[in-house]
Amino acid sequence: xPLPYTLKALPRSLQATVxxxxxxxxxxxxxxxxxxxxxxxxxxxxxxxxxFLALLLMAPWILRQGIGVMYTRRLGLYSFRALINLIGMxxxxxxxxxxxxxxxxxxxxxAPLWTTLGAWFFLSxxxxxxxxxxxxxxxxGVMVVLQPGFSAISMGSALALLHASFIAGTTLIVKRxxxxxxxxxxxAYMVLMQAPLALIPALFVWQWPTLMTWVWLWCLAGVATxxxxxWTRAVRMAEVTQLQPLEFIRLPIAGLFAFVVFAEVPTxxxxxxxxxxxxxxxxxxxxxxxxxx
Numbered sequence: 001x002p003l004p005y006t007l008k009a010l011p012r013s014l015q016a017t018v019x020x021x022x023x024x025x026x027x028x029x030x031x032x033x034x035x036x037x038x039x040x041x042x043x044x045x046x047x048x049x050x051x052f053l054a055l056l057l058m059a060p061w062i063l064r065q066g067i068g069v070m071y072t073r074r075l076g077l078y079s080f081r082a083l084i085n086l087i088g089m090x091x092x093x094x095x096x097x098x099x100x101x102x103x104x105x106x107x108x109x110x111a112p113l114w115t116t117l118g119a120w121f122f123l124s125x126x127x128x129x130x131x132x133x134x135x136x137x138x139x140x141g142v143m144v145v146l147q148p149g150f151s152a153i154s155m156g157s158a159l160a161l162l163h164a165s166f167i168a169g170t171t172l173i174v175k176r177x178x179x180x181x182x183x184x185x186x187x188a189y190m191v192l193m194q195a196p197l198a199l200i201p202a203l204f205v206w207q208w209p210t211l212m213t214w215v216w217l218w219c220l221a222g223v224a225t226x227x228x229x230x231w232t233r234a235v236r237m238a239e240v241t242q243l244q245p246l247e248f249i250r251l252p253i254a255g256l257f258a259f260v261v262f263a264e265v266p267t268x269x270x271x272x273x274x275x276x277x278x279x280x281x282x283x284x285x286x287x288x289x290x291x292x293x
Contacts, residue, residue, distance in 0.1 A: 016238030019230040020246045026227030028253040031101045032261050033220035034093050040213045042205035043094040046220070047086070048198040049209075050093075053221035055191040062188055070185060074177060081173040082193035088166025089194075090201070091159045098156025101258040102266035105250050106145050106274030107160040112281040114165040141276030144269055175235060183232035187225060248278045 037046050062070065072078065096104055146157055177186050209217060251274050258264035 016234045017246065019234035019237070021249065023227045023231035023234060024246060024250050025253060026223040026230065028105065028250045029223050029257065030220060030227070031096050031104065031254060032257050033216045033223065034096045035101070035262065037209070037213050037216040037220065038093075038097040041207065041209060042202075043097055044090060044198075044205050045202040045207070046217070047090050047093050048195065048202035049217045050089070050220050050224055051086075051191045051195040051198050053218055054187075054225045055195050057221060057225050058184075058188045058191060061184060070188065072181060072185070072189070074180065077173060077177060078189045079193060081170055081177070082190060082197065084166050084173075085170045085190065086194045086197050088163050088170065090198075091166065092163030095156045095159035095163055099154060099160065100264050100266060100270070101262075102251060102255045102264070102274070103145060103157070103270050104160045105254040106270050106277060107142065107157060108164050108167070108250070109247065109274060109277040109281050110142060110161060111164045111168040111171065113277075114168040137276065137280040141273045141278075141280060143273075144276055145273030174232060178232060178236040183229055183236060186232050187228045190228070191225075247281075251278075 034043075034046055037049075041049075092104075092108075142161070174186060251271070255264075255266045255271075258266070
């Protein structure tokens, strides 16, 4: 996707900011189309169509560039990314059909916290100082959103947290891939591998969409594909600490979209907890970059 001349003229860091803001807009709008499609289809079937239709959208780009653009020596990493991303996607799509969109978005901010915990438990990485404090604060924010003891923790909330933990893993993989791979190729490989994998569970709950649901599915595939392309470009062009604060715009966007389309009004605790989680993830991200340097 070529850049407009006016965007090319901007500093590289500002281009990354624009790409990230657009990615957050598109990613947040996915929840609306998932919820609309879920009025008729099971979440697992929506996951399949999201990947299959995105593959159809990417096909002209692949044909125009030539099959050689898909050449890679990192097929194993692509495959692992597809598997864990598909699990996270299935959990996330199901959660969106069960809990308010703003709550899902707020819990999604925990992804960097899960990244830190994963590095601690599975990679034996030392986690201390500000990162420990930030992770603790982040999970206080989760408790604020979920309010355990005052209301039962729902299956939807648990799936939203599972989604965030798997997305944290895919983020690390994509950051490694951007060192050698083209952004559009990363997105193309994602849908190319995930579509056949997603078809297997979808067959158990299959029913053909109506005309209106097809519209929602195509919209979902379109905004998801654009979101991943813009997000991958942003990650390739700028430091994580520069981009991470922009993720917070997902919460007001989600609240606005959900109110307009579904008349959902986010609770005060969703806003407060979301802000606490976001501040904690910003601290974790900055600490991670400082430690790596």
